Amino acid sequence: MTARWKRLGLLLCLCTLLSLEGCAMLNVEGEIVSVKPALQLLSMPPYEDVEAQAEEAKEAAAPLRIDLWLDASQLMGGINESPDSLYPHTSRKYRQGGFHYRFDGQVGWYEQVLRTLLSVAGESQTRLLRVGNERLPDSFLQGMGLSFADAEEARSLRRDMLTYAVDPMPDIFEGFSSESMEDSFYSLGSPQANQTARFSGKNAELLENPTKLSLMNDALNAQIEAFDTEGADLSALSAVGDDLDSPLLYALSNLDLSRLSVITCDPATLRKLSGNAADGSPQAYLQQVLEERGIFDRGLSVGLYALQLDFLGEMTSFGAADFSDPLIWGRLNYNSRSKSPDAALPMPRILLMLVIGGDSQVRSYTDTLTMLLSNNITGLRGPQEGQLSYTRNGQTITQQPFSFWLKYTEIKRPSAGYYTQHTQGAALSVSNGTVTPEGELFTASLATEEASPSTLTFSWPAASLPDGLSLDISRLSNLKAEVIDSLLLSEVAANSPNTIVTQTSGTQSIALRDKLYLFKRQTTPFAKHPEQNPFTLSSVALSNDGAVLEATIEVNQALLKPGYYRLRLSADSVGEQFEWPEVSWAQDGGSSLSTVITNEQINEWESFSAVLTRYARASSTIPRQFDHAWGGYTDKAYKGTVIPDFPPVYLAPHLSELLSQLRTAARPGTSPYLRCVFDVFVDAQEQAN
């Protein structure tokens, strides 16, 4: 073989080898190097996370202190306030005592309620405050040398002066149910209103203003003396007959909001909870007090109890109705032969009780209280043989034995929930593109080549609202998808050594081949031209049977620019969106304990009691018919006057309105519902080229 053939052979071998390698290389499926700039090189500045900083207000960890505001109105004690009435103030036959009656060994269930209130308080410091119809106006305090700098100091002074005892023993309530009602806990201007003697010496430290004990003592004595003085002007010191005042409103006005407050309230003392101002605008008095004190603004809750208790006594008023002769509700049972009473026949009446404090405090206190009251107060009371009857809806109602029961509901400022990107279970999805959780924020990557419009959907597990509360999502306000920050392509320059990139704050550049893509950072880029914002928050709605909250954002592809958008979705809830659950026992309706007293009824009752006074006074004895609750139904007129239905003292006047005003006061204003921040990355091709 010649050298030429050898060379040719060698060349062929080399060519074959190269061809084989060439074939191997032909099969390589390499990654295509795109002509678009790698926008992944852009970096959005870290987000200053204001949503994560929003923490729920924590309740103070201070030791629990409890204020028991005890209604000391004359109605509570069944005291006859009318000096000229047909019925005597005290007698064996018309024994008084109201909720706090005592007959032999039997005392009203109210005392058991009070003992339970103390028992639930346990070792917590407990203060008893007497809130009756006596008032301590600012002018009176200043006149007595009790100076104060502001309303809060004045409240503090009043609380001290209303303090009956601090950390009392349970037997303190026995004195309240004394058979002698003269100067009792419930009588108007009672000497018992001044308990400063309890706080002499070291005990003064139990008061909020121990240094002013002496002045407070003088002021209280002066007040008691004024009530004792015949013909004294009590208009400033007494709330009797004032339609806009009641022990409940007075207690609320003077609450110490740092403590858990329990307020007992005879609903018959609620004369008016709403009215009209001089200019005709509607006024809700309870709501005003609650709002002025900022009870719900401070995150406090109100527990509302309705307790059916036993009552034996006289009622000289019922709501806004004042009677010249008191109503007799409950009485003693007389042995017909000996004419001496052998049993008390109380009648059922509703007592209201408000528990106001931090949410967890109220929940904890009321849970225990409800359990203890339900377990401890048992048995039946009242007339067992149909001795007592009254007229209701034109029919004679014979009272049957009744038991203790309670109803409870809680009112607190509702929260619709607060949805952010940090909410557990939050997720972002996009119709055309991908989503990556980058850093603390979700990043949705959009493909601009897609012809169909993109839709972004942010979803959260829907928060369950407490206690049957519901929220009308369709009425959310201020829905918007705002671009709060951006890093968008602003210029494509030639990539040459002569190109000078001004590295102003936030400007970033990406070089690709002969082009330099410049991206400019801008906060709120569409503030002046919102029509250029490619994102629109089209809806916030519940899906999956209310289990998921979804915010849908429509993207206008035509307005998109390559780069990053930082979006903040926001929506606010307003108080009107909340739909409170029905509380059948408190709201107007068939089984409600609430009653509404009309002016016609008041006129009817007051007229009839006036007739009673006028004609019965002439006789030496009270007609048997009127021994109790104006007697059973009769179509016969009394002295030409039709005997009306007995006032519904067994119900709670204004209870429905009270609940309504509590709820209105608790209703939040405009509050953030949705604050969600995420990034949208637009990896544009067409625009970048």
Add this chain to the structure above:
Amino acid sequence: MSSLSPVARPKRRVRVHFSNRTKVLLCYLLSFALPPLWLFLGITLVYPYQLTGSAPTIARNMGDAFPFLKSSLLTAARLAAAPEAGSPAEWAAALEARDGQWIVFLAAALGLAWAVTLLLQLVWRFSHSRALDAAKNTRLAIAHYRWTLLLIVLCNLAVAAALWLLGVRFVEGRGLWDYLVYFGAYPINVLAAILCFRLAAPPVLSGRHGFFKRL
């Protein structure tokens, strides 16, 4: 005798002649310096302003083409891979690694072609430097020159083809600058070899009017 006096003798001008060897060496140096210089200038002056950011994933492609290299190139391929959901810093690192690996590959490919070209040319040169039977030797040298040149062209073509198949063909939007920078050195390589063949042949083969010119 005075005419014999060294003082009286006229001064002779000293003529400095570059030896043929020096000229040959300079010819080799100049010719074979051109291809690397071309690539160097392309990478330093052209690449950053015309081609930056367009480097293919050469380590991964080489690993795919030559499975026996895959394990060795795994780390490099990982470094240059586009990170899924990576941070901007990771992306920058990947692109930087990609650019670096591509430039190293370009240099290595040209270095291979350059070395083979120079080697073949030197083998030819030293095979025909003996001064025996000059005419026959010259005829043989011309024939060998043609074969060697063909081989050199084939080698350069092969390396350029590998460059195309492994990298350049994956670059979208490639243009004149891509071809000039990436492939321009290979024709220069061949030209350098031709230059050395024809101008820097051994003295026994070259002459003023011969096929191989003497410098």
